[in-house]
Amino acid sequence: MGMLHNLADLLKIKKDKMTILVLGLNNSGKSTIVNHFKKSNEQSAIMVPTVGFEQQQFYSMGVTIKAIDMSGATRYRNLWETRFKTCQGIIYVIDSSDYMRFVVVKDELEALLQHPDLMNRNIPILFYGNKSDCEDALSSVKIAAALGLENIKEKPWHICSSNAVSGEGLEEGVQWLVQHIRYAMLNSHDGAKLKAHSKNK
Amino acid sequence: MATSGTTAPNWLNVDTEDEMPKLTTLSSCMALSDVQCDGYVRLLAADISLEDDEPSARLKVFRGLRLKQEQLLPGIPAAIESLYIDETEPKTPVIAVAIAESVLFFRHMKPYFKFTIPALEVDDLELEVWRQLPVMPTKRDALLDSLRNLEHAKLSRKSQKLLQLSEEERESFISTHADSPVGRHGNIVAMCCLKRVSSDANPPSHLVLATDTGDILILEPQGFNLVYQARTCAYETTPSLLSVQGTFETDFSILVGTRNGGVYLLRKSTNEGHGQEVFKISSPLTGLLMLPIDQTIVVTTMEHFYQCYSKRGKLLYQVQLNALPVCILSLTLSHFGITLLAIALQGGVVQFYLQRYLVDEFVVSSTVAAMLYGRMGMEDHVLTLVTQENQMFVKILRRLARFEPKSSALSLASKTAAGRKKNGDVSILDKPKKSSIFVEQAVREKQHAKATYGSFQVELWRLRHTAARATIDAINSSETSISGDLTHAPVKLAAEVCGTGPAFRLYLTVQNLSSFKMASNLVVLLHADRRHYTIQQSMARLPSVLPGVPLRVDFEVVAVLDPIDKLPPATLTLDNAQIRVMLLKSGQAKPLIAAAVSMPQSEAAF
Ligand SMILES: Nc1nc2c(ncn2[C@@H]2O[C@H](COP(=O)(O)OP(=O)(O)O)[C@@H](O)[C@H]2O)c(=O)[nH]1
Ligand SMILES: [Mg+2]
Numbered sequence: 188m189g190m191l192h193n194l195a196d197l198l199k200i201k202k203d204k205m206t207i208l209v210l211g212l213n214n215s216g217k218s219t220i221v222n223h224f225k226k227s228n229e230q231s232a233i234m235v236p237t238v239g240f241e242q243q244q245f246y247s248m249g250v251t252i253k254a255i256d257m258s259g260a261t262r263y264r265n266l267w268e269t270r271f272k273t274c275q276g277i278i279y280v281i282d283s284s285d286y287m288r289f290v291v292v293k294d295e296l297e298a299l300l301q302h303p304d305l306m307n308r309n310i311p312i313l314f315y316g317n318k319s320d321c322e323d324a325l326s327s328v329k330i331a332a333a334l335g336l337e338n339i340k341e342k343p344w345h346i347c348s349s350n351a352v353s354g355e356g357l358e359e360g361v362q363w364l365v366q367h368i369r370y371a372m373l374n375s376h377d378g379a380k381l382k383a384h385s386k387n388k
Numbered sequence: 389m390a391t392s393g394t395t396a397p398n399w400l401n402v403d404t405e406d407e408m409p410k411l412t413t414l415s416s417c418m419a420l421s422d423v424q425c426d427g428y429v430r431l432l433a434a435d436i437s438l439e440d441d442e443p444s445a446r447l448k449v450f451r452g453l454r455l456k457q458e459q460l461l462p463g464i465p466a467a468i469e470s471l472y473i474d475e476t477e478p479k480t481p482v483i484a485v486a487i488a489e490s491v492l493f494f495r496h497m498k499p500y501f502k503f504t505i506p507a508l509e510v511d512d513l514e515l516e517v518w519r520q521l522p523v524m525p526t527k528r529d530a531l532l533d534s535l536r537n538l539e540h541a542k543l544s545r546k547s548q549k550l551l552q553l554s555e556e557e558r559e560s561f562i563s564t565h566a567d568s569p570v571g572r573h574g575n576i577v578a579m580c581c582l583k584r585v586s587s588d589a590n591p592p593s594h595l596v597l598a599t600d601t602g603d604i605l606i607l608e609p610q611g612f613n614l615v616y617q618a619r620t621c622a623y624e625t626t627p628s629l630l631s632v633q634g635t636f637e638t639d640f641s642i643l644v645g646t647r648n649g650g651v652y653l654l655r656k657s658t659n660e661g662h663g664q665e666v667f668k669i670s671s672p673l674t675g676l677l678m679l680p681i682d683q684t685i686v687v688t689t690m691e692h693f694y695q696c697y698s699k700r701g702k703l704l705y706q707v708q709l710n711a712l713p714v715c716i717l718s719l720t721l722s723h724f725g726i727t728l729l730a731i732a733l734q735g736g737v738v739q740f741y742l743q744r745y746l747v748d749e750f751v752v753s754s755t756v757a758a759m760l761y762g763r764m765g766m767e768d769h770v771l772t773l774v775t776q777e778n779q780m781f782v783k784i785l786r787r788l789a790r791f792e793p794k795s796s797a798l799s800l801a802s803k804t805a806a807g808r809k810k811n812g813d814v815s816i817l818d819k820p821k822k823s824s825i826f827v828e829q830a831v832r833e834k835q836h837a838k839a840t841y842g843s844f845q846v847e848l849w850r851l852r853h854t855a856a857r858a859t860i861d862a863i864n865s866s867e868t869s870i871s872g873d874l875t876h877a878p879v880k881l882a883a884e885v886c887g888t889g890p891a892f893r894l895y896l897t898v899q900n901l902s903s904f905k906m907a908s909n910l911v912v913l914l915h916a917d918r919r920h921y922t923i924q925q926s927m928a929r930l931p932s933v934l935p936g937v938p939l940r941v942d943f944e945v946v947a948v949l950d951p952i953d954k955l956p957p958a959t960l961t962l963d964n965a966q967i968r969v970m971l972l973k974s975g976q977a978k979p980l981i982a983a984a985v986s987m988p989q990s991e992a993a994f
Contacts, residue, residue, distance in 0.1 A: 214427075214766045287452035287765050290400040291784055298788065323454070 206273055207252050207364070211280030212288060212295070216317040219351035220280060221252060224361075271304035276368045277312045278360070283330055283348070284321035293334050300339065309374070311367035312344040313360045319348035320355075343367045398748050398789035399771065402782040404453045410778045411448070412436050415715050415758040416578065418772065421470030421481045423449060423497060429763050430456070431772060432483065434465045447485065449497065452765055453782060457497060463487035467579035471593040473609045479590055482609065489573035491595065493609065503612045505599060508572040511538055514547055515570055522566040528558075541624075544572040574599030578630035582606065585637050594636050598627040604642055604654055604663070619662040620644045620652050629676040633683065641699070643685060645676035651685065653699065667701035675716030680962070681727050682955045683989055688713035694731055694741065696953075699991075704953045705744045711735050717759040721769065721785070725961040728791065730771070732756035738773065742958060745793035752781055863970070863982040877905035879933065881971055881981045889990025890947040896969065897940050900933040908932040909975070914943060915968040920960045921987070922946045923967075929974075947990035956990060965989070 209217045253270060279299075281292055299305065314336070316327040327346045331337065336344060345363045349356035417434040424430070431450040435458075437443065445464050449457040466486045473482050483494040493501040517531045524531070535547055543551075546565055553561055577600050581593040594615065595607045602625050606616035615636075620627055625646040634640030634656075642654040644663060649672055652663035666685065675688040684704060685697045694713060695706040711733040719728045719740075728748075729741045734755050740748040754777045764770035769785035833840050878901040886893045894914070900907045910930040914923050923945050933939050945967060949956060965988075971981040 212766070282766075285452070285766060286404065287402050287782065288767055288784070290402050291767060291787070294400055294786060294788075323451075 205275050207276045207278060208255060208270055208274045209252060209278045209280060210255055212292060215280040215282040216351040217280050223351060223354050223357055224252060268302060271302055276364050277310060278315065279312055280315045280317050281330060282318050283316040283325045284318045284323040289333050296334060309371045310342055311364055311371060312342055313364045314346035315349040315360055316346060317349050317351050320350045398786050399750060399783040400786055402784060409453060409455055409780050411774050411780045412778050413758050413774055415760060416467040417465055418758060418760040419468045419470040420762045420764055421483060423481060425478050425480055428765055431764060432468060434461060434468055436464055461485060466576050469579055469581050471581045472590050474592055484595055486576040486579040488575050503607060505574060505605060508574060508601060510544055510570050510572055514538060514543060518570050521562050544570045546570060574601035574603060577627055580630050580632040582632050582640055583635045585635055596632050596642055598630045598644060600626050602627060616659050618654050618658045621665060622662050625650060629673060631676055631678045633678045633680060641678060643676060643678045645673045649673055667697055674713050677716060677718050679718055679727055681960060684955065686729055688716050688731060707744055709733060714755055714757060715759055717761055719761045725959050725964060730759060732759060742791055747791040747793055753779060862978045876973065877902035877907040879907050879980060881983060883969060883985045885985065885987060890949055892945045894943045894945050895940060897938050898930060898933055899938045900935045902935050904935060906932050906934060909973055911972045911974055912941060913970045913972055919957050920948055921967060922948055
């Protein structure tokens with residue numbers, strides 16, 4: 188049973204109503220994570236590499252997952268920022284063995300949290316401390332401290348270690364995300380409408 | 389005065405869990421290399437220890453800020469370079485370390501070859517003296533005198549040593565060294581990479597070596613042959629700084645700064661000859677670079693100047709610095725299309741200039757002695773700084789960084805301009821007649837100003853977006869040199885650029901590849917960034933092109949140069965120095981062929 192299967196099931200939402208963005212610096216493991224999700228859903232994948240910024244998209248059981256590379260390409264910034272408006276959850280992937288770039292991860296995270304399309308929304312953020320199998324990998328506690336995650340007050344967040352190659356830890360994170368997207372949607376105005384919609388059925 | 393002020397800094401400071409590593413090194417003794425071939429670029433540096441009585445150096449490899457490997461070097465290096473020597477996959481970098489008269493080559497951090505520069509000629513008289521010295525003890529004083537009469541710097545090390553010894557020591561020195569060769573070697577003082585061909589990612593390179601005797605050599609690092617030999621100038625000088633631009637196969641320039649403040653230019657055609665003096669300044673140079681974009685020469689001097697010269701030695705501009713410049717570095721920010729110059733000043737200030745304008749600066753704890761910039765780890769724009777107190781700092785360019793001139797002169801200029809406007813003649817705008825519709829509309833606009841403006845902007849951007857998308861799609865879909873439209877005769881387009889600039893001639897050859905169809909009603913349209921190139925005639929209607937008979941048309945393209953300093957605009961980079969050529973069929977919106985012609989760099993006109 189795929190992870191996303193229960194995600195869509197639990198939410199009982201209309202198809203293509205939900206988007207999860209997978210963000211992170213280049214080489215953090217986003218593609219590997221997305222591929223893992225794909226495998227577990229045995230769905231034909233749609234890969235959409237667009238000009239300039241790498242984007243992988245796949246659609247399954249009513250959930251669209253989009254991976255966006257926040258690599259140096261500054262000029263495509265506004266392009267990927269347009270996706271913020273329509274997403275319901277964010278997975279932020281961090282290479283926990285690349286300590287040198289934590290400062291960039293932190294800077295990007297701050298920009299993300301302050302983005303007008305995300306700032307006042309109750310969007311759950313899941314952090315994967317990926318590549319936990321690497322020798323230099325930092326624990327998720329240390330990552331949370333280095334990135335100052337305790338300062339995120341207005342959004343639910345969760346961090347867990349993962350190994351995208353073996354799939355270890357991915358499930359735990361997704362379960363958390365599913366729950367919190369559900370809470371968020373039920374609480375919001377949108378959620379109320381959705382509920383009515385599913386009752387009518 | 390320029391300060392980093394209230395805005396967020398452009399550089400993110402990397403800190404570590406453990407202590408920052410200590411390092412004693414020079415800019416030339418640092419390199420970035422994917423030594424493990426895993427895509428993670430590591431920092432290599434020679435850590436030079438002068439504390440013990442015998443100076444020594446260790447080659448250190450850092451992953452991020454963590455020291456991962458180190459090994460003792462057999463001497464104090466003058467320079468370290470990481471280069472690729474061939475195209476074989478997987479691409480493995482080679483580390484070249486120049487020590488005294490040799491270059492050591494490492495692969496996977498293991499030494500595998502030592503190249504020694506050719507010995508210099510020895511004076512016949514000196515050889516004769518050494519033949520006689522052991523066998524004619526009586527004539528020794530006369531022989532020593534004749535050695536003294538020769539130019540000291542041109543003597544072999546053996547003879548120099550002999551002259552320094554005291555009377556008693558000479559006897560034994562002569563007997564022990566009687567049969568050893570009378571050889572003389574220069575020392576390598578600087579080394580740079582020179583790409584063999586075009587500038588794709590990690591192209592194979594040659595090494596340019598400068599020796600203290602003034603020889604400039606190019607070493608081909610596969611067979612270890614010297615493929616170019618020249619002298620800095622007609623007489624003997626000692627180079628101290630070296631900067632190289634271009635590619636070996638097409639054309640290149642080697643810039644040499646000497647200890648006396650002279651700057652010499654050597655070109656590909658200078659092989660076997662000697663370089664030309666570009667300019668000479670009275671105070672010693674502390675930094676010398678040739679910038680990749682506009683091929684200008686920047687130097688920093690002991691007299692606190694940062695100066696920019698053309699390749700012909702004309703001073704284009706100079707900036708007075710607040711303190712002694714210690715080292716300089718050029719930073720190409722490809723995503724902005726600009727090249728900045730970083731100047732580290734005595735005291736710990738590091739300033740960033742865009743041409744003559746100060747655009748950024750920061751301060752570190754003490755004077756920066758060495759700088760390195762490039763891709764490190766997985767990040768593209770990383771600046772590594774090593775201070776004279778042996779501290780290492782690593783800074784990453786913020787993705788949201790901005791570089792704008794902060795010169796007080798600029799703001800002053802705009803202020804005076806604004807002042808002039810105020811008391812000048814402000815012409816009164818004609819107002820339209822106030823019909824009732826106009827009044828109502830005016831009221832509506834007043835009440836909903838924000839919304840009106842907003843929706844106008846939205847629509848405007850939407851229109852622009854749609855237009856841009858359509859254009860790009862149309863151009864991209866025909867980005868080839870042969871047209872693929874089946875309803876027409878297939879046509880082929882070839883382009884050639886002649887001239888050295890600023891005026892170029894662009895020759896286009898249109899060929900009809902069909903065997904029977906005629907290609908008619910064709911139009912050629914050129915498009916270039918107006919800030920970079922001026923094209924007098926950007927469109928040409930072509931006569932019908934018959935099968936097999938190529939048609940040649942040419943256009944004049946003039947590179948735009950700043951009228952004051954004769955430099956190309958800062959926004960021009962190697963990537964966007966292009967002219968788009970579109971071959972259209974009249975009455976059809978989608979081009980048959982769209983191609984981009986890269987333009988060569990323009991020589992400045994003086
Ligand atoms: N050891 C290890 N390697 C990983 C892990 N996740 C990803 N990688 C590797 O990291 C590299 C970059 O992964 P990729 O998914 O392409 O990163 P992206 O740029 O974020 O899409 C690949 O070589 C992956 O095999 C992990 O958890 N552990
Ligand atoms: Mg990827």
